[in-house]
Amino acid sequence: MNYTLHQLEIFRTIAQLQSVTKASEQLFLTQPAVSIQLKNFQDQFNLPLFEVVGRKLYITEFGEEISETAFKILEQVQSIKYKSAIFEGKIAGKLNISIVSTAKYTMPFFLSDFINANETVSLTMNVTNKMAVLRSLENNECDFAMVSTIPKKLKIERIELMKNKLYLIANRDFNSTKKKILLKDLNTNLFIFREPGSATRLAMEQYLIEHRVTIRKKMELTSNEAVKQAIIAGLGISIMPVIGIKNELQNGDLQIIDIKGLPIETNWNLIWLKSKNLSLVAKAFKNHIELKKEAIIQQHFSWFNDSN
CATH class of the missing domain: 3.40.190.10 (Periplasmic binding protein-like II)
Known part of the structure; x- marks a missing residue:
């Protein structure tokens, strides 16, 4: 057998992701290059490392064993690099x-x-x-x-x-003709929350409780990016960190609504x-x-x- 460390890394990645396409993306290689290395690696074994059913790739039991061994080998190689760098006085x-x-x-x-x-x-x-x-x-x-x-x-x-600053955020079409929006004016809007366990959600809930705002309509999303896109689309409003919406504020897709008690600062x-x-x-x-x-x-x- 004459397989290379490069082939071990490619096969290990394919085995983890169950996909040549995803492996090529993660390794920053072209899909044909990954496919060729996978074939060359497979040719060195009498038993199949994988099988393709329909259009989906599956790693065989033997392939899983080879994948785990490849992982251990690659870990040891990385350890050698670290030790070498440390002896050279580098941080590794x-x-x-x-x-x-x-x-x-x-x-x-x-x-x-x-x-x-x-x-x-x-x-x-x-x-x-x-x-x-x-x-x-x-x-x-x-x-x-x-x-x-x-x-x-x-x-x-x-x-x-x-600092982490959270503001009330709405899209460009939100009616903000009033200089200062009152809390009662928010009740008819759909509020977009992050999922339970999110610090942003906790801060938003605490604010609404403290200011006795009753939510009539509510939506829950699992990322700030999802919340941001939902607000841009006009689905609702939310209290969210301003740090992730710089470009949207600058180009006018989103706006900060001036309201009592905000921003929340942590x-x-x-x-x-x-x-x-x-x-x-x-x-x-x-x-x-x-x-x-x-x-x-x-x-x-x-x-x-x-x-x-």
């Missing part, structure tokens, strides 16, 4: 971060310079809702989490990053378990944030901090 290893969905508009900017300066650091960033992020942190499945509300039940350390925080033994990579990233956060905020988010 894995960095795992779990973030709430709204933070996807901010965290990449805090990561960019660090990842570009340390090519032997592998990044995994899981984007989900607050409950899942905290569960990941509690189960020690990530090094850091980025959240806008501090968990009360976990003993954590944190670095405060920047803070994004980079948090980690107090008991966590941070790896060298995690310590290096923590130091990077402490030293660079103000410059990053000024460079990329001055428009946000100036918003009223």
Whole structure:
């Protein structure tokens, strides 16, 4: 047998995704190139690694065994790269971060310079809702989490990053002729909520309860992008973070409605378990944030901090 590490990586990815097309997209290769490597890899075995039923690809039991072995080999190869880099005085290893969905508009900017300066650091960033992020942190499945509300039940350390501002958002056709919209004027509108477990939903619910706003019509969506598109389409209104709608505000697809008690202001925080033994990579990233956060905020988010 004379298979290559490249072929192992391709087959492992195909086995995980159950699709040549999806594997080619994830690996940034053309579909024909992936198909050729898959055929060359299969030709080295007497038993089939996969079968195609209809137009769907299925990995055989033997293929699953080879996929798991390929994963272990690739892990060892990555470990060799890390160890080599460390002996050369470089920062090397894995960095795992779990973030709430709204933070996807901010965290990449805090990561960019660090990842570009340390090519032997592998990044995994899981984007989900607050409950899942905290569960990941509690189960020690990530090094850091980025959240806008501090968990009360976990003993954590944190670095405060920047403000998170939530406004009442409507589309361009929303009737805002009144200088100040009254709370009672909102009751006839459909309110669009995030799913349970979302920090944005919690903030919105708390606001409505505090101001005794009774919701007559309600819709629930599972991402800020979905909420944004629903508002643009005229389905309803929502209280949502302004950080993810910069372009839509600038081009007039969305508007901020001036209303008492808004914006709601919280803070994004980079948090980690107090008991966590941070790896060298995690310590290096923590130091990077402490030293660079103000410059990053000024460079990329001055428009946000100036918003009223």
